[in-house]
Amino acid sequence: MAPKTTDDTPQLPTKVVSEGLQTQPYTAAAGGMGAVTSVFREANRHTGLLRCIKLLGSINQSDGFDCPGCAWPDPPAAERTAFEFCENGAKAIIAEGTRERVGPDFFEQWSIDQLLEQSDHWLEAQGRLTHPMVRKAGATHYTPIEWSEAFDLIARELNTVESPDEAIFYTSGRTSNEAAFLYQAFVRNFGTNNMPDCSNMCHESSGRGLGASIGIGKGTVSLQDFDEAEAIFVIGQNPGTNHPRMLTALERAKERGSRIVSVNPIRERGLEAFAHPQKPMALLGRSTTISDLYLQVRINGDVAFLKGMMKIIMDREEQAPGTILDHSFIDTHTAGFEDFKAALTQVQWSEIIEQSGLTRPEIEAAADIYCQAKSAIVCWAMGLTQHKNGVGNIQEVVNLLLLRGNIGRPGAGACPVRGHSNVQGDRTMGIVERPSESFLVNLEASMGFKAPRKHGVDTVEAIHAMKEKQAKVFFAMGGNFVAATPDTAYTEAAIQETELTVQVSTKLNRSHLITGNQALILPCLGRSEIDNQASGPQFVSCENSMSVVTRSQGNNEPASPTLMSEPAIVAHLAHHTLGETSPVDWLHLVEDYDRIREIIAQTIPGFEHYAARIRDRDGFVLPNSAGSREWRTQSGRAEFTVHPIPHIDLAEGQYLMATVRSHDQYNTTIYGLDDRYRGIFGERRVIMMNPEDIQEAGLQEGQVVDLTSHFEDGERHAPRFVVVQQNVPRKCVFTYFPEANPLVPARSVAKLSNTPTSKSVVISMTPA
Ligand SMILES: Nc1nc2c(c(=O)[nH]1)N[C@H]1C(S)=C(S)[C@@H](COP(=O)(O)OP(=O)(O)OC[C@H]3O[C@@H](n4cnc5c(=O)[nH]c(N)nc54)[C@H](O)[C@@H]3O)O[C@H]1N2
Ligand SMILES: Nc1nc2c(c(=O)[nH]1)N[C@H]1C(S)=C(S)[C@@H](COP(=O)(O)OP(=O)(O)OC[C@H]3O[C@@H](n4cnc5c(=O)[nH]c(N)nc54)[C@H](O)[C@@H]3O)O[C@H]1N2
Ligand SMILES: [Mo]
Numbered sequence: 001m002a003p004k005t006t007d008d009t010p011q012l013p014t015k016v017v018s019e020g021l022q023t024q025p026y027t028a029a030a031g032g033m034g035a036v037t038s039v040f041r042e043a044n045r046h047t048g049l050l051r052c053i054k055l056l057g058s059i060n061q062s063d064g065f066d067c068p069g070c071a072w073p074d075p076p077a078a079e080r081t082a083f084e085f086c087e088n089g090a091k092a093i094i095a096e097g098t099r100e101r102v103g104p105d106f107f108e109q110w111s112i113d114q115l116l117e118q119s120d121h122w123l124e125a126q127g128r129l130t131h132p133m134v135r136k137a138g139a140t141h142y143t144p145i146e147w148s149e150a151f152d153l154i155a156r157e158l159n160t161v162e163s164p165d166e167a168i169f170y171t172s173g174r175t176s177n178e179a180a181f182l183y184q185a186f187v188r189n190f191g192t193n194n195m196p197d198c199s200n201m202c203h204e205s206s207g208r209g210l211g212a213s214i215g216i217g218k219g220t221v222s223l224q225d226f227d228e229a230e231a232i233f234v235i236g237q238n239p240g241t242n243h244p245r246m247l248t249a250l251e252r253a254k255e256r257g258s259r260i261v262s263v264n265p266i267r268e269r270g271l272e273a274f275a276h277p278q279k280p281m282a283l284l285g286r287s288t289t290i291s292d293l294y295l296q297v298r299i300n301g302d303v304a305f306l307k308g309m310m311k312i313i314m315d316r317e318e319q320a321p322g323t324i325l326d327h328s329f330i331d332t333h334t335a336g337f338e339d340f341k342a343a344l345t346q347v348q349w350s351e352i353i354e355q356s357g358l359t360r361p362e363i364e365a366a367a368d369i370y371c372q373a374k375s376a377i378v379c380w381a382m383g384l385t386q387h388k389n390g391v392g393n394i395q396e397v398v399n400l401l402l403l404r405g406n407i408g409r410p411g412a413g414a415c416p417v418r419g420h421s422n423v424q425g426d427r428t429m430g431i432v433e434r435p436s437e438s439f440l441v442n443l444e445a446s447m448g449f450k451a452p453r454k455h456g457v458d459t460v461e462a463i464h465a466m467k468e469k470q471a472k473v474f475f476a477m478g479g480n481f482v483a484a485t486p487d488t489a490y491t492e493a494a495i496q497e498t499e500l501t502v503q504v505s506t507k508l509n510r511s512h513l514i515t516g517n518q519a520l521i522l523p524c525l526g527r528s529e530i531d532n533q534a535s536g537p538q539f540v541s542c543e544n545s546m547s548v549v550t551r552s553q554g555n556n557e558p559a560s561p562t563l564m565s566e567p568a569i570v571a572h573l574a575h576h577t578l579g580e581t582s583p584v585d586w587l588h589l590v591e592d593y594d595r596i597r598e599i600i601a602q603t604i605p606g607f608e609h610y611a612a613r614i615r616d617r618d619g620f621v622l623p624n625s626a627g628s629r630e631w632r633t634q635s636g637r638a639e640f641t642v643h644p645i646p647h648i649d650l651a652e653g654q655y656l657m658a659t660v661r662s663h664d665q666y667n668t669t670i671y672g673l674d675d676r677y678r679g680i681f682g683e684r685r686v687i688m689m690n691p692e693d694i695q696e697a698g699l700q701e702g703q704v705v706d707l708t709s710h711f712e713d714g715e716r717h718a719p720r721f722v723v724v725q726q727n728v729p730r731k732c733v734f735t736y737f738p739e740a741n742p743l744v745p746a747r748s749v750a751k752l753s754n755t756p757t758s759k760s761v762v763i764s765m766t767p768a
Contacts, residue, residue, distance in 0.1 A: 014681075018702040018722050019684035025079050029287030030240040030677055032275035035087035037640035042091050042671065046098040047479045055097045055528060056090055057556055063615035066552035068092050068174055068527045069666070071418035071545040072243045073223050077617040085681075086244030087277065088663075091671050095507070096526040097556065100127025102508050107133055107142040107443035116513050120483065120738070121670040122510045130525035130560035132194050137517050147564065150520050151576040152707070157473050157500045157518075158577050164191030166472045171431045172479025173420020175528070176540030176552065178596045179566035180422070180429040181603075182589065183477055186574040188430075188440075189385045189449045189582050193456030194471075197431050199423055200459035201486075203755040205385035206416035207427070209394030214407065214414070215632030216625050218424065221413035222375055222546050224255050228411030231373030233366075234291075235263040235302060235397070236383015236759075240270010240677055241418055241663045246379075247274045251288045259369045264289040264383060265299055265357075265658070265732050269677035296530065298357030299656045299732045300387050300760045302425075304645045305363060306396040308352040311344055312367035313403055324371055329405030333615055333629060340399060340640035347645065355645050357729045375411030375440070376404070381419070386759040390750035396417055407638065408629035418545040421527075425543030428604065428622070433458050439604075446602040448583035455517040458754050459485060473517060475502045477566065480509040483668040484579055486744035486756040487716070504569055505557075505670040509668060524566050529554040531565045534591035538565070541597075541614050542614075543622065549607075550619030567593065648760060650731060654710065655693070658759040659737040659744065668738050680724060687765070688726035697765070701725050705765040707735075709743035718742045721767055733763070 014024040028034060042054035042686030058064030069089035074080060106126065112135065115123065132150045133142040145153075158167055169187045171180065187195055199207070214220070226232070226249040239246040250260060250275055261608035262271040271294065275287035297305050317324040330337050353360060370376055378401060384393040391658045396406075398414060418424050432455035450670040457465050463485060465471045474481075474495065485491045495501060498516035506526050507513070512519070525531055531538045531554060539553035564572075571590035574582065589595045594611045600609040606622040613620045625631070632640050634650055648656055661667070662684065674681045678688070687705065694701060703723045709716045718740060721752035728734065735743075737758065748757045 009719070015481065017724060018704070019603050021686065021722050022177070022681045022723070023679050023724060024270050024681065025679045026677050029273035029275040030270035031087070031244070031277045032287065034275070034284070034676060035098070035277040038676070039087055039090045039094070042094045046054070046094050046100070046711065048099070051097060052094055055093050055556065058528070059089060059093060063553065065527045065554050066421055066542045066550060068096065068421050070243045071424060072245045073544040073546045073548050074222060074550070080365065088241065088244055088666070092666055095124070095666070095669065095671060096528055098127050100125070101130050101559065102126045102128065103130040103560070104133070104144040111140045112142070113140065113514055119670070120668060121673065123510065124669050124671070126508050128559035129239060129505055129508060129521060131523060131562050133521040135515060135519040142521065145520070147572070150522060151572050153518070153520065154475070154500065154502055154573060155576040158190065159206045161472050165194060165454070166470065167192060168194045168196065168457060168465065168471050168474050170459070170462070170474070170476040170479060170481055171195065171426055173198050173423030173426055174478050175426055175566055176422060176542060177425045177429050177600065178540045178593045179477070179551070179570060180426040180431050181600050182567050182570045182596055184430040185443065185447055185584070186570055186586070188443065188451040189447070189574065189584065191452050193433050193435060193452055193454060194462070195431050195433050195456055196459040196462045196493065197426060199427060200422060200754065201484065201743070201756055202382070202419050202423065203385055203416050204755045205390030205750050206394050208753045209391040209416060210416070212633065213395050213398040213641060214373050214626040218547055218624065218738070219413065219415045219545060220407055220624055220627040221415045222621070223249065225411050225413060227256070227375060229253060229258050229373070229375050229377045231259050231369050231376040232260065232413065233261045233263065233376065233378040235294045235378065235380045235424040237379060237381035237417055238264070238268045238270065238660070240268055240274070242381065242661060244270070246417065247710060248276060248292070250274070251276065254288055255291060259292045259373065260290055260294065261293045261366050261369055263295045263297050263305060265296055265728050266678070266734065267294065267296065267727050280281050293369060295358055295362055295366060296729055298355070298729045299658050300389070300646055300648060301356035301358070302384060302393050303389060303396050303643060304355035304670065305358055305698050306400055307508050307645060308349070308356060308358070308360070308363040309367045309370065310400055310403065311347065311352070312364055313371060314341065316367070316371055325403055326405030330402065331704060333631065334402050334640055335635040335637040336640035336744040341640055351645055355647065362534040370400070375409065376401070376406050376411055377411070377415050379415040379417050381417045383759060385748070386755055387646070388748070388750055388757050388758055388760065389643065389646045390755055391752045395571055395641040397641060402638055402640060405498065408627055413627070416545070421544070422542040424545060425549070428543055430599070442603045446599050460746055460749055460754050460756060463491050463494045466497050469497050472499040474498050474521060475498070476511065477504050478481060480511045483510045483738045483741070486741055486758065488742040488747035490746050504566060507669065522569055523560070523563050524569060525554065525558055525563050527552060527554055529558045530556065533565070533568065533593070538593045540593065541619070545754070547622040547624055548619055549614065549622060551614050567596065650762060653697070653764050654762055655731050655733045655764070657733045657735060657740070657743070657761045657763045659735050659740045659761070662736055678726065683722055685721045685739055686724045686735070687721040688724055688728060690728050690730050690732070691725045693730055694723055694725065699723050699767070704768040706768045707740070707763050707765050709745065710749050710762045710764065713745060713747055716743050716745065
C-alpha cells in the first residue's frame with residue numbers, strides 16, 4: 001500500500017452551531033501548515049516572534065532544555081534536527097516564555113473572589129508569577145511575602161502538626177530528577193510517605209499492571225524498536241494532539257512498511273493522516289496515511305476487543321499448529337498459560353461483539369495484522385488506564401504480547417506513552433506513596449536519617465484525608481490539584497478543610513484560589529530558564545517514556561529575578577523545617593546539583609556515575625529487566641492473567657462518558673478554545689455525541705444540556721454543555737477535562753491502581 005497521499009479533499013464549510021461555537025470537519029492531515037500557523041499565532045500573542053524562535057531553537061537539543069510538553073523521547077543527538085519539537089511542545093514553551101507577568105500589583109488589583117469568576121483560560125493568560133505571595137487567614141487578597149518568611153510560615157505549620165502524616169506533599173510530573181529526589185528526601189526526613197502525584201490519575205494502572213505481569217512498571221521499548229516493528233497498535237491514545245512527535249516515528253515506520261492499527265472510539269485525525277510540519281513537501285500538502293485499520297471500539301470495550309483478537313489467534317494456531325504462538329517463549333518465560341487458554345475458550349463471541357462494539361471481521365483483521373508481523377509494539381495512554389478495569393486492560397495487552405513472544409526482542413514490546421515530561425523520572429526518584437523497602441534502606445544509608453515505613457496516601461486518598469480533617473498542610477510541587485482531580489465540588493471542600501496550602505507554580509491557576517485557611521504561592525523557574533546557584537549555572541535531568549535520562553539546561557533570562565528553582569525551594573524548606581535535627585546539609589547540596597546527583601548515584605540502581613554519564617549528549621538508558629527477559633514477578637516468569645469482560649449497564653437515557661483533552665490545552669492549562677482536528681471551535685463546554693443518539697434523544701446540535709452523572713453514592717451535576725456531533729459509537733459521549741471533572745465521582749476508581757475512572761462515567765442529560 002502506498003502510504004503517501006496528497007490531500008485534495010475540499011474543505012467543508014463552517015457551521016455556526018450556537019453563539020460562540022462553530023464546527024468545521026477537519027479534512028487535511030494532522031500537522032502540516034495548520035500546525036505552523038498555530039505556533040506563530042501563539043508566539044505573536046505571548047512572546048513575540050524573535051524570542052519564540054530563540055526559545056524553540058533550544059528545545060530538546062543536547063545543550064538546551066527538555067521540552068516540558070510530553071514524555072516522548074528524542075532521537076539520538078546526531079539525528080536531531082535544528083528544531084526538535086512539535087506544535088504542542090512549542091505552545092508549552094511559548095506559554096512559559098510569555099511576556100505577561102502576575103506580580104504584587106496584580107494581586108492588589110484582583111481579589112480572590114474576583115479571580116474565581118474568571119475562566120481557567122483567562123487565569124493562565126495573565127502570565128508568569130513573579131513573587132512569593134501569601135493569603136493570610138480571612139484575607140480577601142494575596143499580599144507579597146519575603147521568601148524567608150514564607151519558609152518560616154510553612155516550617156511553623158509543619159512543626160505543629162501532631163503527626164507528620166497530617167501533611168501531604170503532591171507532585172506534578174514536570175519536576176526534574178534533582179528536585180524530585182531532594183523533595184522526597186525532605187518529606188521522608190520530615191517523617192511521612194504522603195506523596196500523591198499526578199501519576200495516580202494517569203499511568204498508575206500501567207505501572208501496577210505491568211509490575212505484576214512482567215516485573216517492572218515501565219515500558220519495554222526504545223525509539224529504535226519503532227524502526228523495526230512490523231505492526232504497531234495504538235490503543236486509547238491521541239498522539240496527534242498529546243504526543244505529536246510520536247507521529248514522526250509512526251510515519252517512519254509506515255514508510256518502512258510497518259502496519260498500524262488504531263483502536264479508539266473517536267476517529268482522531270492524527271491517527272488517520274499526518275504531514276510533518278517541518279518537511280517542505282508536507283507543507284505543500286503531501287501527507288502519510290497512518291492507520292491501516294481503524295477500530296472505533298466502544299468506550300471501555302477494549303478487554304472485549306483484545307479477548308476477541310486472542311481467541312482468533314488461538315484458532316489460527318489450532319488450524320496450523322506451531323506457526324502462530326511462540327511456544328518456546330511461552331514455555332520458558334511465562335506462567336499461567338493453561339489457565340489463560342481455558343478461560344478464553346469460555347468467552348462467547350456474542351459478548352465480545354456486544355461489549356466491544358466491533359464486528360468479527362474487524363477483530364479478525366486486527367488479529368491478522370498482529371499474526372503476520374514478526375514483531376509488534378502496543379502503545380497506549382489514558383484510553384486504557386482511566387477505567388475501573390484499567391489494570392486489567394493493561395494486563396490483557398501483556399497477554400496479547402506474550403502469545404507471540406513480543407517482549408524483550410527488537411521491534412517488539414509494551415509502550416505506555418507517558419504524559420508529563422518527567423512523570424516517569426519522578427517515580428524513579430522515589431516520589432511514591434508506597435516506596436519499596438530496598439529504596440528506603442538505600443536512602444537511609446546515603447542520607448543518614450530514618451525513613452518512615454507506613455504507606456502514605458495517593459491522590460484520591462489525599463482528598464478523603466483532607467475532607468475528614470486528617471490533614472492540616474497540603475504542599476504541591478507544581479500541578480493544579482483542584483482542577484485536575486475528580487469530583488471538583490468535593491475536592492474543593494476537602495482542600496478548604498486544611499490549615500495551610502502551598503503551591504509551587506509558574507502560572508496562576510484555580511489551585512491558588514481554592515485554598516486552606518492560609519495559602520502561599522511560591523513562584524519558580526521554568527524549564528527554559530537559567531538556574532544560577534552558588535557554584536554557577538546548573539542543569540537538571542529528566543527520564544522520558546523510554547527510560548532514557550538526559551540533561552536539561554535552561555538558557556533564557558528568568559521571568560523575574562525573585563524566582564527560585566524547585567531544588568532551591570526544597571532545600572530552603574528542609575533547612576527551615578528540620579534545622580539541626582536533620583543530618584543533611586540541604587543548603588550545601590543545592591549549591592551544586594552534582595552534589596544531589598552524587599547521592600542519587602548512591603541510592604538508586606542504574607544511576608552509577610550519574611554526574612559523569614548525564615554529560616553525554618545522548619544521556620543514558622536505565623536498565624529494564626523485562627526488556628532483557630528477566631521477570632521480577634512472584635513466579636519469576638511473565639504472568640498470563642485472566643480478567644472478566646467488564647459490563648457497564650446503561651439505563652434508558654444514559655450514556656457512557658469519557659473526558660478527553662482538546663488540541664488547545666495542556667491538562668488544566670487552557671491555551672485556547674479550539675479543538676482543530678475534531679473540528680470544534682470557540683467553545684469547550686461541549687458534549688460530543690453520535691448524530692443518531694442526538695436525534696433519538698430528541699435533541700439538536702447546538703442545544704444546551706445539563707449533565708448529571710450517576711454513581712452508587714449519588715448524582716453529580718454540571719450545567720450547560722452544547723451538544724455537538726462527532727463520529728463516535730452509539731451511547732458513547734465525550735467532554736473535555738477539566739470542565740467535566742465535577743461529574744467524575746471521587747470514589748469511582750480503578751481496582752488496584754485507585755485511578756479515577758475519568759474515561760467511564762455514566763451520565764444522563766436534560767435540556768437546559
Ligand atoms: N498537548 C498536550 N500534550 C499532552 C497533554 C495535554 O493535555 N496536551 N497531557 C499529557 C498527559 S499528562 C498525558 S497523561 C497524555 C494523555 O494523552 P492521551 O491519553 O492521548 O489523552 P486523552 O485526551 O486523555 O485521551 C486519550 C484517547 O483515548 C480515547 N479513549 C477514550 N476512552 C477510550 C476507551 O475506552 N478505549 C479506547 N481504546 N480509547 C478511548 C479518546 O478518544 C482519546 O483519543 O498526554 C500528555 N501530553
Ligand atoms: N477528568 C479527567 N481528569 C484528569 C485527566 C483526564 O484525562 N480526565 N487526566 C489526569 C492526568 S493524566 C494527569 S497527569 C493530571 C494532571 O494533573 P496536574 O499535573 O496536577 O495538572 P497540570 O494541569 O499538568 O498542572 C498545571 C500547572 O502546573 C504549573 N507548572 C507548569 N510548569 C511548571 C514547572 O515547571 N514547575 C512547577 N512547579 N509548576 C509548573 C502551572 O502553575 C500550571 O498551572 O490530571 C488528571 N485529571
Ligand atoms: Mo497524565
